[in-house]
Amino acid sequence: MASVSEFYAGKCVLITGATGFMGKVLVEKLLRSCPEVKALYLLIRTKQGQSSQQRIHTMLQSKLFDRLREENPDFHKRIIPVSSELTQPGLALSDEDVQTLTQSVHIIFHCAATIRFDEPLKHALQLNVIATQQLLCLAQQMQQLHAFIHISTAYANCNRRHIDEVIYPPPVEPGKLIHSLEWMDDAIVHDLTPRLIGDWPNTYTYTKALAECVVQQESGKLNIGIIRPSIVGASWQEPFPGWIDNFNGPSGVFIAAGKGILRTMRASNDAVADLIPVDVVINLTLAAGWYTAVHRPKSAMVYNCTTGGINPFHWGEIEHHVMLTFKRNPLEQAFRRPNANITSNYLIYQYWILVSHKFPALLYDLFLRLSGQKPQMMRIFNRLHKAIGLLEYFSSQDWEWNSDNMNMLMNQLSTEDRKVFNFDVRQLNWPEYIESYCIGTKKYVLNEDMADIPAARQHLRKLRNIRYTFNTVLLVFIWRVFIARSQMARNIWYFVVSLCFKFLSYFRASSTLTK
Numbered sequence: 001m002a003s004v005s006e007f008y009a010g011k012c013v014l015i016t017g018a019t020g021f022m023g024k025v026l027v028e029k030l031l032r033s034c035p036e037v038k039a040l041y042l043l044i045r046t047k048q049g050q051s052s053q054q055r056i057h058t059m060l061q062s063k064l065f066d067r068l069r070e071e072n073p074d075f076h077k078r079i080i081p082v083s084s085e086l087t088q089p090g091l092a093l094s095d096e097d098v099q100t101l102t103q104s105v106h107i108i109f110h111c112a113a114t115i116r117f118d119e120p121l122k123h124a125l126q127l128n129v130i131a132t133q134q135l136l137c138l139a140q141q142m143q144q145l146h147a148f149i150h151i152s153t154a155y156a157n158c159n160r161r162h163i164d165e166v167i168y169p170p171p172v173e174p175g176k177l178i179h180s181l182e183w184m185d186d187a188i189v190h191d192l193t194p195r196l197i198g199d200w201p202n203t204y205t206y207t208k209a210l211a212e213c214v215v216q217q218e219s220g221k222l223n224i225g226i227i228r229p230s231i232v233g234a235s236w237q238e239p240f241p242g243w244i245d246n247f248n249g250p251s252g253v254f255i256a257a258g259k260g261i262l263r264t265m266r267a268s269n270d271a272v273a274d275l276i277p278v279d280v281v282i283n284l285t286l287a288a289g290w291y292t293a294v295h296r297p298k299s300a301m302v303y304n305c306t307t308g309g310i311n312p313f314h315w316g317e318i319e320h321h322v323m324l325t326f327k328r329n330p331l332e333q334a335f336r337r338p339n340a341n342i343t344s345n346y347l348i349y350q351y352w353i354l355v356s357h358k359f360p361a362l363l364y365d366l367f368l369r370l371s372g373q374k375p376q377m378m379r380i381f382n383r384l385h386k387a388i389g390l391l392e393y394f395s396s397q398d399w400e401w402n403s404d405n406m407n408m409l410m411n412q413l414s415t416e417d418r419k420v421f422n423f424d425v426r427q428l429n430w431p432e433y434i435e436s437y438c439i440g441t442k443k444y445v446l447n448e449d450m451a452d453i454p455a456a457r458q459h460l461r462k463l464r465n466i467r468y469t470f471n472t473v474l475l476v477f478i479w480r481v482f483i484a485r486s487q488m489a490r491n492i493w494y495f496v497v498s499l500c501f502k503f504l505s506y507f508r509a510s511s512t513l514t515k
């Protein structure tokens, strides 16, 4: 049987969402590990005045492609950008492009989606469900298509505790919802959203559940694979450890904690933190493309791509390793020294929000006002609170995913493919991974130079001295106010001072005697 890279040789691959976090890693890995692949058709919309060609050109300059550029400088020749706005009828493809795609594409990887938790339902439905439906419709017309791989999420069924590798019945018939929302204006949909999404925490997970159902309904004779990654984090090994380029999921939390802004968050210490490195997800996705095309399973195969059941790690442990890493490798211009704690107790959480977030923000904004600058800290904290509020659902509980298909797929690979397309998360060393993840946020998200770490450490020492001074002044001030008002406080104060004095005299006398 052909190996994975032999299978992709001479094949034309269509990818949506190629400019996104996972899409980029997919493009890079496909070109690097399957160098004989014929062409990658990337469906890209124009954005901020940039055409799809210009956007690809910019994307390929990024550090992510450094290794590939070195190994194969001509790699870009296999990339064919196709202008497409997925929320438009017919995916806004030109007739010419439809013809090319239907004649030549062999495998589709559908990654595009809106992953915002606060996306208005109509838009989330348009992109995550209707666009998927349209892409499947296009796929049905493709003459040589071997496999359609849909990227879903492990949280599409987060209303359940135990999640098998099956497509569950949808919360509502997708077609009916699409028709009902068509005539409603945005305000009505907004008011109805909580009722519609029911047990789901946001429009993202809800529409991803509907999308899976659409994939099943519209699959016809297509060979379908559905990949359900959990919380996708920085790369573990490839193209280099720690690569990450966004603030989504835990990355923003790590950065905010490293900068000393975030001091507390609601999460359960003992809940499993189901992070999965992006390169693991992409390796599994490519292997699933191969398996689906070669074995043509009768019904859609679902792959829960998670770590919790195989190599569990908990939020409490993540907190410990994140703090350790940022103390050793501080971020530049930190607001305060990194010191964050997670708690599942609502009252304790509110207390720390007040004392460690709001109070310092107020003080800092006061300082900014007094020095003639625009206050900004309270605004930053309000946004941070909104973001961590949206993540809380995922960090405060855990789920149990069955990953039999992931294990089955691994057993189907040759020894060589298991190395090249490694998704064996038993080998993942969590403390090492979390360290390289945090360093990755510093290097690739914040573009900070590792050579500037001594200066960042110096800045932390300065912040520590400011804190000591501030605390001492505050203590003396409070005590002075207290002493002025209470006879008992004065008596305690005189007692403590005389005790110290006596101790000092005794210490001096005994040291003179011993000389």
Ligand SMILES: CCCCCCCCCCCCCCCCCCCC(=O)SCCNC(=O)CCNC(=O)[C@H](O)C(C)(C)COP(=O)(O)OP(=O)(O)OC[C@H]1O[C@@H](n2cnc3c(N)ncnc32)[C@H](O)[C@@H]1OP(=O)(O)O
Pocket: 115, 116, 117, 118, 152, 153, 154, 155, 230, 231, 232, 247, 248, 249, 250, 251, 252, 253, 254, 255, 256, 257, 262, 263, 264, 265, 267, 315, 318, 319, 322, 340, 341, 342, 383, 386, 387, 390, 391, 394, 395
């Ligand atoms: C206490 C420390 C120790 C840590 C241990 C505990 C950690 C617990 C972490 C728990 C994490 C749990 C994560 C669970 C996620 C599971 C979900 C399922 C997985 C998936 O299937 S999909 C991926 C998940 N999707 C997301 O993560 C998207 C979530 N984001 C949003 O919905 C929106 O961004 C949000 C939060 C509503 C904010 O919207 P808005 O205010 O409109 O801001 P923008 O998004 O437009 O961003 C503007 C600007 O700010 C940057 N940004 C975004 N987020 C952050 C952040 N957290 N910190 C700093 N900066 C951030 C963003 O990049 C934009 O910058 P520009 O330069 O582009 O303007």
Ligand SMILES: NC(=O)C1=CN([C@@H]2O[C@H](COP(=O)(O)OP(=O)(O)OC[C@H]3O[C@@H](n4cnc5c(N)ncnc54)[C@H](OP(=O)(O)O)[C@@H]3O)[C@@H](O)[C@H]2O)C=CC1
Pocket: 016, 017, 018, 019, 020, 021, 022, 023, 043, 044, 045, 047, 084, 085, 086, 087, 110, 111, 112, 113, 114, 115, 127, 151, 152, 153, 154, 208, 228, 229, 230, 231, 232, 233, 248, 249
């Ligand atoms: N990140 C994670 O933690 C997880 C992600 N997933 C799933 O993985 C997939 C990829 O996620 P991720 O890479 O993180 O997401 P990103 O937000 O990074 O990327 C989304 C991609 O979709 C494209 N896109 C969005 N809207 C349109 C549109 N109207 N027309 C054309 N293209 C569009 C974006 O293009 P543009 O650059 O033009 O905006 C971008 O390329 C998604 O299906 C998501 O549900 C699943 C589990 C976890």
